[in-house]
Amino acid sequence: MFEPFYISFKLASITVLILFLISLPLSWYLSQTQSKIKPFIEALTALPIVLPPSVLGFYILVALSQNSPLGTFFKDTFDISLVFNFTSLVIASCFYSLPFMVQPLQSGFESLNKNMLEASYLCGKSKLQTILFVALPNIKPALITAIIITFAHTVGEFGVVLMVGGSIPGETKVASVAIYEMVEIMDYKGAHIYSAIMLGMSFIVLLSVYTFNAKHKRKFGL
Amino acid sequence: MININIKKTLHGVNGPMNLDIDLSIKQGEFIALTGPSGSGKTTLLRVLAGLEVAEGEIEVNKSFWLKNNKSIKAKKRSIGFMHQENALFPNMSILQNLLFVINDLELALRLLSLAGLTELQDRYPKTLSGGQKQRVSLCRAMMRKPDILLLDEPLSALDAKMRTQLQSKILALHKEFNTTTIMVSHEPSEIYKLSTRTIILENGHIIKDGKTQEVLLKSQGSQKFSFEGELLELKEVDVIIIAIVAIGQQIVEIVVSKKEALDLQVGQTVIVGTKAFAPTILCPSR
Numbered sequence: 013m014f015e016p017f018y019i020s021f022k023l024a025s026i027t028v029l030i031l032f033l034i035s036l037p038l039s040w041y042l043s044q045t046q047s048k049i050k051p052f053i054e055a056l057t058a059l060p061i062v063l064p065p066s067v068l069g070f071y072i073l074v075a076l077s078q079n080s081p082l083g084t085f086f087k088d089t090f091d092i093s094l095v096f097n098f099t100s101l102v103i104a105s106c107f108y109s110l111p112f113m114v115q116p117l118q119s120g121f122e123s124l125n126k127n128m129l130e131a132s133y134l135c136g137k138s139k140l141q142t143i144l145f146v147a148l149p150n151i152k153p154a155l156i157t158a159i160i161i162t163f164a165h166t167v168g169e170f171g172v173v174l175m176v177g178g179s180i181p182g183e184t185k186v187a188s189v190a191i192y193e194m195v196e197i198m199d200y201k202g203a204h205i206y207s208a209i210m211l212g213m214s215f216i217v218l219l220s221v222y223t224f225n226a227k228h229k230r231k232f233g234l
Numbered sequence: 235m236i237n238i239n240i241k242k243t244l245h246g247v248n249g250p251m252n253l254d255i256d257l258s259i260k261q262g263e264f265i266a267l268t269g270p271s272g273s274g275k276t277t278l279l280r281v282l283a284g285l286e287v288a289e290g291e292i293e294v295n296k297s298f299w300l301k302n303n304k305s306i307k308a309k310k311r312s313i314g315f316m317h318q319e320n321a322l323f324p325n326m327s328i329l330q331n332l333l334f335v336i337n338d339l340e341l342a343l344r345l346l347s348l349a350g351l352t353e354l355q356d357r358y359p360k361t362l363s364g365g366q367k368q369r370v371s372l373c374r375a376m377m378r379k380p381d382i383l384l385l386d387e388p389l390s391a392l393d394a395k396m397r398t399q400l401q402s403k404i405l406a407l408h409k410e411f412n413t414t415t416i417m418v419s420h421e422p423s424e425i426y427k428l429s430t431r432t433i434i435l436e437n438g439h440i441i442k443d444g445k446t447q448e449v450l451l452k453s454q455g456s457q458k459f460s461f462e463g464e465l466l467e468l469k470e471v472d473v474i475i476i477a478i479v480a481i482g483q484q485i486v487e488i489v490v491s492k493k494e495a496l497d498l499q500v501g502q503t504v505i506v507g508t509k510a511f512a513p514t515i516l517c518p519s520r
Binding site for chain 1 (some may be wrong): 283285307308309310313314315317318319320321322323324325334335336371374375377378
């Protein structure tokens with residue numbers, strides 16, 4: 013009965029992992045650069061916040077479908093279809109949730125004291141070492157925020173998954189889509205249970221983020 | 235031996251300015267770098283450290299750090315750098331801050347003991363006072379046993395007592411490790427106590443370079459006292475006028491004639507001087 017939740021969580025976990033690896037270098041670059049193309053990259057990354065999910069879903073569908081160059085390539089080479097399966101959900105979620113990972117990390121990195129980062133280079137450390145051992149440990153609240161919010165946001169997505177994944181039980185039918193379908197067939201009891209779980213979980217997630225951040229601030233004064 | 239010959243265009247408050255430095259430094263010298271704000275002192279330090287780029291050459295002990303626009307990265311230069319403040323890693327304890335540079339526990343403990351920090355080694359930077367933080371920063375800068383130790387106004391954020399304490403630590407470490415030290419400072423007393431050679435920078439150029447005693451005494455004293463202060467108030471008392479002047483932490487009263495007072499304006503920076511032949515020194519009684 014709770015399979016849609018399982019799919020939602022699996023999707024969110026994989027998305028967080030992939031997005032973290034992509035966003036780490038991207039947000040670091042954005043936080044340190046003074047290049048003229050910075051606003052363009054920032055605007056591009058923020059697009060999923062303002063675009064209707066259907067627009068995003070439509071473009072992803074067009075880009076990945078079997079008639080597109082990308083879709084044809086994957087079909088011919090690996091015999092993988094990029095739409096209406098779990099892989100397509102992951103790809104779509106990565107676009108959809110990108111700003112929720114990049115923005116907290118970027119503002120976290122920007123808040124770091126420049127002297128401290130320079131000191132790390134002057135201690136003979138490379139950029140990567142500085143990011144891993146100095147920058148990241150000192151932006152823990154931003155890091156936790158980025159990961160948790162990205163996770164929660166992916167669990168909560170609806171429009172994009174519906175368009176790109178359809179609603180195939182056990183494959184692409186996530187919790188939010190399941191609720192929608194329950195309402196359609198007037199299964200209000202099921203919808204109530206699912207919605208209450210989603211509501212409760214979302215609240216607990218946000219509560220723990222804010223509690224952690226407050227504690228961390230008291231402890232390290234960052 | 236260190237040879238520096240660099241050029242760089244800076245964008246200061248008064249428009250563009252050319253930093254043009256040609257300098258040779260002997261191993262083991264303690265150099266004070268001074269001059270008005272915006273004269274290029276900090277930039278010179280940062281170029282030496284590899285934090286900023288410049289044209290020209292930097293040669294340290296026969297290896298080139300900068301030549302033909304090829305610059306060695308900051309992390310590869312044998313540099314100890316001490317910022318004005320806020321450069322410790324808050325996520326690491328004091329000892330970890332030192333060991334992060336090089337995992338040499340023996341050296342770290344020796345430095346901490348020289349700086350009188352042994353008891354604080356497991357504390358985190360947030361719980362330290364400003365003076366303690368700067369001492370840690372100094373120890374960390376020494377962890378690489380650097381060829382050059384660069385100090386960018388290391389004591390300017392501290393109060394007078396802390397400053398005196400830290401000055402002796404800097405000197406002790408400088409001698410212990412026989413390093414070459416360049417310190418940016420505005421404090422004549424600090425420069426006099428620590429350095430052997432003083433360089434004055436103005437508008438990106440060296441305008442004075444010599445033994446500290448000679449440079450300081452020539453520019454600062456001609457056998458008379460003079461202090462700069464701010465005129466706070468002009469009080470009329472009978473036929474005379476009393477000027478209240480703030481000199482550093484002290485407020486003093488100076489008698490001026492009505493005619494003299496005409497040229498004075500409250501808020502103005504004035505020079506208070508005396509031509510005493512034999513000044514006396516008094517110990518403040520407590």
